[in-house]
Every structure is written in structure tokens, then in C-alpha cells.
Amino acid sequence: MADQNEIQLFDGKQVRYVWNEEQEKYFFSVVDVIQVLTDSTTPRRYWSDLKRKLAAEGSEMYEKIVQLKLPSSDGKSYLTDVADTEQVFRLIQSVPSKKAEPFKLWLAALGQERMNQLQDPELSIEQAIKDYRRLGYSEDWINQRIKTIEIRKGLTDEWQRGGMKEEHDYAILTDIISRAWSGMTTREYKKYKGLRKESLRDNMTNVELMLNGLAEAAATELSKRENPKGFAENANIAQRGGDVAHVARERLEQELGDTVISDKRAMNFTNPPEELPFNDAEEVKE
Numbered sequence: 001m002a003d004q005n006e007i008q009l010f011d012g013k014q015v016r017y018v019w020n021e022e023q024e025k026y027f028f029s030v031v032d033v034i035q036v037l038t039d040s041t042t043p044r045r046y047w048s049d050l051k052r053k054l055a056a057e058g059s060e061m062y063e064k065i066v067q068l069k070l071p072s073s074d075g076k077s078y079l080t081d082v083a084d085t086e087q088v089f090r091l092i093q094s095v096p097s098k099k100a101e102p103f104k105l106w107l108a109a110l111g112q113e114r115m116n117q118l119q120d121p122e123l124s125i126e127q128a129i130k131d132y133r134r135l136g137y138s139e140d141w142i143n144q145r146i147k148t149i150e151i152r153k154g155l156t157d158e159w160q161r162g163g164m165k166e167e168h169d170y171a172i173l174t175d176i177i178s179r180a181w182s183g184m185t186t187r188e189y190k191k192y193k194g195l196r197k198e199s200l201r202d203n204m205t206n207v208e209l210m211l212n213g214l215a216e217a218a219a220t221e222l223s224k225r226e227n228p229k230g231f232a233e234n235a236n237i238a239q240r241g242g243d244v245a246h247v248a249r250e251r252l253e254q255e256l257g258d259t260v261i262s263d264k265r266a267m268n269f270t271n272p273p274e275e276l277p278f279n280d281a282e283e284v285k286e
Contacts, residue, residue: 010036010106016070018082027082029070030091037097047081050094061090069198075267077198125149136270144206148213155216158223162234169231173238180242181215181249182208182261193265203265207252211260215245 013036016029034050035043054062064087069077083091085107092100125146132142159170175185182189190200204212219241228234253259 010103016080018068018070025084027066027068027084028088030065030081030083033083033088033091033103034095036103037092037095037099051081054094061087061094069196135266137266138270141206141209141269144209144213145201148201148209148216151213151217151220155220155223158220159234162223162228163230164234169234172231173234176235176238177215177219177242178212180239181211181245184261192261193263195265198265205260205262205264205269207260208262211245211249214248215242217241218244 013032015032015036018027019025020027031043031047034040034047038046040046051062051065061083065081065083067079068082070080070082071077088107089104092103097103128149129142129146132145137145156170159173164170164173171186175187178184178186178189184192186200190196190198193200193203195203201209201212219238222237222240223234226233226237228237249260
């Protein structure tokens with residue numbers, strides 16, 4: 001998961017945030033931070049007024065506010081104003097609040113928790129399980145998803161050992177595997193499910209996860225045996241790994257009399273997520 005949406009509680013209020021793997025930093029929902037600091041019943045209006053003030057002052061913080069998709073109370077995700085930890089500290093200075101110091105300590109603790117997870121992968125997996133449970137996924141699905149995360153890590157380790165160091169190479173190899181077993185690239189698969197920036201794997205059914213995991217596990221084992229070097233050899237193994245899962249898919253579909261490739265998204269097979277504080281539909285930019 002490149003961007004990991006999460007929710008934490010501060011003083012009984014939910015704060016949505018994203019951990020961005022590429023930039024290695026948190027981005028927090030500004031509206032949520034405003035509500036925590038002010039207890040305002042209209043935090044979006046408060047933030048709108050503050051944005052105009054910051055813009056008029058030529059504030060550097062205003063220029064660095066970006067928008068990312070975060071979950072809303074209707075179960076969908078909308079583009080929402082977010083700020084990284086540094087900008088949140090600047091925001092705190094602009095909002096008179098008795099909660100400023102406790103909130104700063106909360107941010108620092110959150111940062112330390114992430115560092116602990118990076119040093120101990122088991123902690124990160126435990127957090128992922130908690131997040132999936134909160135989002136309403138079944139225990140069977142969660143177990144399958146965690147297993148595929150482990151398989152994926154083993155595969156990328158093999159790619160790195162085989163000389164693949166660029167994210168671009170990883171994306172192409174992933175598409176080769178995906179097309180081999182499902183008939184679609186990652187982009188095509190996401191389009192089929194009606195996804196945009198959402199995680200494809202987080203929107204796969206149990207069977208889809210199983211087949212994708214089989215493809216990547218097969219590619220991993222082939223790589224360990226054959227020690228590929230360079231892109232062409234790794235691509236060949238990616239194709240063969242995907243072919244293994246394609247054979248399994250065809251056999252299963254023969255038995256079922258139906259396709260196992262589903263257009264269902266997470267919202268179609270999960271329980272409703274816990275109530276979230278805001279509906280950000282108004283914040284979507286065309």
C-alpha cells in the first residue's frame with residue numbers, strides 16, 4: 001500500500017491521516033485537526049475562513065496545503081485538504097487552543113509509533129489487521145490479505161536480488177503477472193472495478209487475492225531456483241508465475257461454471273465502517 005489511510009482518536013475525536021511510503025511522512029486531514037483544536041461544530045467553515053486569512057497574509061503554510069483522498073462518513077473517499085506534520089505544527093500556531101500542547105505530544109507519539117513499526121515489521125502487520133477490522137473486512141479476508149502482503153514482500157526482495165531496483169520495473173513486472181493470470185493489467189483491473197487511486201488488492205475478493213498470491217508466490221519460488229539477472233529474465237519468470245495462477249483460475253471457473261474475476265469493490269463485501277466525523281463531498285475539486 002503506497003498510501004495507507006488510517007484513523008486515530010485524540011480526545012475522543014477521530015483524526016484521519018495518510019502515511020505516504022514514498023515521502024515517508026504523515027498527511028493529516030486539516031478539517032479534523034481544526035475540530036480537535038477548536039471543538040467547532042463547523043470546522044470546515046472555520047478552516048475556510050482561516051485559509052482566506054493565510055492566503056491574504058501570503059503564508060507559506062497555505063502554499064503547501066495539498067489534497068489527498070480520505071474516507072468520509074458515506075464510505076467513499078473524497079479529496080480533502082491535508083497537511084504534513086510540519087505544517088500541522090504551523091497550523092497549531094494559527095489556532096488559539098488549550099489543546100495545542102497535548103496535540104503536539106500526540107503527534108510526536110504517532111511519529112514514534114511509525115518508527116517502531118518500521119524497525120519491527122510485526123508491529124506494522126498488527127496495525128494493518130486492526131485497520132482492516134475497523135473497515136469491516138471479514139477475518140477470512142484479513143488473513144488472506146496479510147498473507148499476500150508477506151508474499152509480495154518476498155517477491156520484491158527477489159526482484160531486488162535480481163537487479164530490479166526501480167519502482168518502474170516493479171510496476172511493469174506486476175502488470176506482467178496480473179495480465180498473465182487475470183487478463184488485465186493493474187490499471188485495467190482497477191478500471192474494471194471502478195477504482196481510481198484506491199488500492200486494487202484492498203478491493204479484491206478472497207478468491208482474487210488467493211489467485212494473485214499464488215501467481216506472486218510461484219514467481220518468487222521460480223526466482224529463487226533460477227536466480228534471474230536483468231529485466232528480461234525477471235519478466236520471463238513473472239509471466240510463468242502468472243501462468244501458474246491462470247491455470248488454477250481456469251480449473252476453478254470450470255468447476256464453478258462462472259468467472260472468479262469480480263467487479264465488486266470493498267464496499268460490496270465489507271460491513272459498514274465505523275462512523276467517520278465528516279462528509280467531504282464538498283471538498284472534491286473537478
